[in-house]
Amino acid sequence: MTKLLELKNVSKYYVHKDGWLPGRKICALEPLTLTLERGETLAIMGETGSGKSTIAKLIAGAEKPSTGEIYLNGQLLDPRNYRQRSRHIRMIFQDSLRSLNPQTTIGRQLSEALLFNTTLTSEEQRDHVMLTLRKVGLLPDHYHFYPHMLSSGQQQRVCIARAIIVDPQIIVADEAFVSLDPSIRAQIINLILDLQEDMSISFIFVSHSAEIVKHVADKILIMHHGKLVEFGSTQTMMLQPQEQLTRLLLQTDLQNNVTAATSSSHSTTQE
Numbered sequence: 001m002t003k004l005l006e007l008k009n010v011s012k013y014y015v016h017k018d019g020w021l022p023g024r025k026i027c028a029l030e031p032l033t034l035t036l037e038r039g040e041t042l043a044i045m046g047e048t049g050s051g052k053s054t055i056a057k058l059i060a061g062a063e064k065p066s067t068g069e070i071y072l073n074g075q076l077l078d079p080r081n082y083r084q085r086s087r088h089i090r091m092i093f094q095d096s097l098r099s100l101n102p103q104t105t106i107g108r109q110l111s112e113a114l115l116f117n118t119t120l121t122s123e124e125q126r127d128h129v130m131l132t133l134r135k136v137g138l139l140p141d142h143y144h145f146y147p148h149m150l151s152s153g154q155q156q157r158v159c160i161a162r163a164i165i166v167d168p169q170i171i172v173a174d175e176a177f178v179s180l181d182p183s184i185r186a187q188i189i190n191l192i193l194d195l196q197e198d199m200s201i202s203f204i205f206v207s208h209s210a211e212i213v214k215h216v217a218d219k220i221l222i223m224h225h226g227k228l229v230e231f232g233s234t235q236t237m238m239l240q241p242q243e244q245l246t247r248l249l250l251q252t253d254l255q256n257n258v259t260a261a262t263s264s265s266h267s268t269t270q271e
């Protein structure tokens with residue numbers, strides 16, 4: 001398999017500008033090296049403050065690394081060139097409603113992603129938006145809807161549409177499904193699995209749910225206080241976890257009903 005994504009000694013430090021200790025350096029991520037192959041799904045797990053979102057943001061280009069480099073298909077990604085990255089690496093956020101523009105129709109928001117990243121004409125953009133709405137299980141009428149007119153599951157489908165519309169290589173999702181109720185979450189995860197199969201997109205997601213991780217991830221990264229604790233294939237980490245924290249995170253799950261729901265038929269139903 002081709003190496004799709006490589007992180008080489010990527011770290012992130014923040015310097016506090018104010019507060020009671022100005023100038024104090026906070027290490028959100030110690031130098032991290034890892035590789036992801038094309039089409040693979042990586043789950044990032046760890047306790048709160050362990051650096052999961054920091055990794056997601058660094059990969060998506062929302063933050064610049066303090067040290068190290070990130071390569072996509074062997075090509076160094078320029079941390080200052082957001083446009084170069086936004087075509088290939090897309091992010092889905094936890095709060096779907098807040099990540100959509102309340103004053104713009106769904107059709108327009110999806111067209112804007114194309115305007116920014118492609119050279120399609122406005123007619124081609126409209127056709128592509130309609131096709132993408134269908135792909136994520138939405139209706140042509142939703143083109144004219146505003147975000148508040150949609151259910152939370154439909155809003156998350158719009159966010160997925162905005163991510164896939166430019167045919168990306170990687171989608172990064174930071175706890176993107178946590179606020180959805182379990183059955184809708186199962187539908188959204190199945191939708192992602194279907195799209196991944198159709199479009200061979202790699203998927204990187206931050207999750208606290210061992211059940212979801214076991215169900216969808218090829219590789220798991222366990223973090224603690226900004227440091228890598230364990231990284232490997234899901235199968236190996238399930239059967240032979242090397243670290244106590246891995247055992248703990250992969251055994252603990254408060255959302256047991258997700259697997260049963262996601263194991264049922266893949267769906268594109270309307271919520």
Ligand SMILES: Nc1ncnc2c1ncn2[C@@H]1O[C@H](COP(=O)(O)OP(=O)(O)OP(=O)(O)O)[C@@H](O)[C@H]1O
Pocket residue numbers: 014026027028046047048049050051052053054055
């Ligand atoms: N902009 C920032 N300025 C200063 N410190 C930050 C900033 N962003 C993150 N940090 C710190 O970096 C550390 C890692 O944060 P991060 O958001 O990556 O954690 P996380 O694993 O995603 O946690 P959670 O599960 O709560 O979302 C935390 O100690 C956090 O306070």
Ligand SMILES: [Mg+2]
Pocket residue numbers: 052053054174
């Ligand atoms: Mg986080």
